Amino acid sequence: MVVLSKPILDNLAQIKTCKPTSNIFTGIPIVDLSDTNAKKHIVKACQDFGFFKVINHGVSMEFLTRLETEALKFFKSPQQEKEKSGPPNPFGYGNKNIGPNGDVGWVEYLLFSTNPEFLSKNARPVIPGISETLWLNHYPACPSSELLQALSGRSLIGFGEHTDPQLISVLRSNNTSGLQICLRDGTWVSVPPDHTTFFFNVGDSLQVMTNGRFRSVKHRVLADSLKPRVSMIYFGGPPLSEKITPLSSVMEEGEESLYKEFTWCEYKKSAYKTRLGDNRLGLFEKSTNQ
Ligand SMILES: O=C(O)CCC(=O)C(=O)O
Numbered sequence: 001m002v003v004l005s006k007p008i009l010d011n012l013a014q015i016k017t018c019k020p021t022s023n024i025f026t027g028i029p030i031v032d033l034s035d036t037n038a039k040k041h042i043v044k045a046c047q048d049f050g051f052f053k054v055i056n057h058g059v060s061m062e063f064l065t066r067l068e069t070e071a072l073k074f075f076k077s078p079q080q081e082k083e084k085s086g087p088p089n090p091f092g093y094g095n096k097n098i099g100p101n102g103d104v105g106w107v108e109y110l111l112f113s114t115n116p117e118f119l120s121k122n123a124r125p126v127i128p129g130i131s132e133t134l135w136l137n138h139y140p141a142c143p144s145s146e147l148l149q150a151l152s153g154r155s156l157i158g159f160g161e162h163t164d165p166q167l168i169s170v171l172r173s174n175n176t177s178g179l180q181i182c183l184r185d186g187t188w189v190s191v192p193p194d195h196t197t198f199f200f201n202v203g204d205s206l207q208v209m210t211n212g213r214f215r216s217v218k219h220r221v222l223a224d225s226l227k228p229r230v231s232m233i234y235f236g237g238p239p240l241s242e243k244i245t246p247l248s249s250v251m252e253e254g255e256e257s258l259y260k261e262f263t264w265c266e267y268k269k270s271a272y273k274t275r276l277g278d279n280r281l282g283l284f285e286k287s288t289n290q
């Protein structure tokens with residue numbers, strides 16, 4: 001019998017585990033930004049999967065490695081030091097608790113705003129007029145053989161299943177696996193990591209703006225017990241007061257919106273009251289007989 005020490009049991013108590021899947025997804029659409037047809041490939045990928053990987057993006061490896069090194073430096077600092085940058089409310093350091101409604105994961109993170117009032121004078125938003133957040137995640141490797149044994153082959157959930165509420169998310173990670181996406185048929189598949197590329201995923205707002213043509217993809221992260229994973233995600237969302245409605249340019253004649261009208265501010269407020277895995281868009285869907 002394995003007798004676990006109290007701190008390890010405390011660590012495990014609230015964090016969910018799941019059976020690791022060996023389902024490696026080899027069909028991820030790859031968009032080459034140097035290809036003149038890149039736009040077409042992006043649209044198809046957003047329709048089919050809500051997910052794609054970008055190569056030839058022009059961001060230097062040296063810059064990405066520097067960012068990763070700085071992120072790791074922060075996450076390796078003493079817990080007390082890190083806590084001084086918390087809570088993540090709305091920006092700062094968070095540990096295990098994700099959001100205010102009881103979601104927990106094997107993850108610590110740092111949330112930044114790119115809002116001008118928080119930025120140094122040398123920094124500027126990536127897309128002016130868009131509400132932007134940067135999120136750094138660190139999924140530590142399993143700290144002890146005791147915990148590893150207690151898991152008995154199961155994986156700790158690093159970041160539980162969810163869709164991103166914004167328009168688009170751009171993710172770069174180190175070469176540790178963990179990210180999984182849910183395909184249309186409900187199968188979870190693992191995305192092979194690639195530290196040289198960026199992964200893009202469609203968020204809820206873009207699903208609404210395309211009246212369901214683009215798919216806000218459900219995803220999650222399983223922690224790797226042997227290697228830490230570090231990821232950085234840029235979330236581009238609408239401005240706060242913006243109404244989220246289907247774009248007239250994508251609608252066909254006579255086509256009705258599948259969603260009730262709402263602003264990004266209303267959506268954020270409503271999402272804040274839900275759990276990570278809830279279908280947040282459900283509240284804003286029109287019922288079929290409306
Ligand atoms: O850390 C990752 O790889 C993805 C995390 C994620 O989905 C998120 O922060 O919304």
Ligand SMILES: [Fe+2]
Pocket residue numbers: 162163164169219
């Ligand atoms: Fe996400």
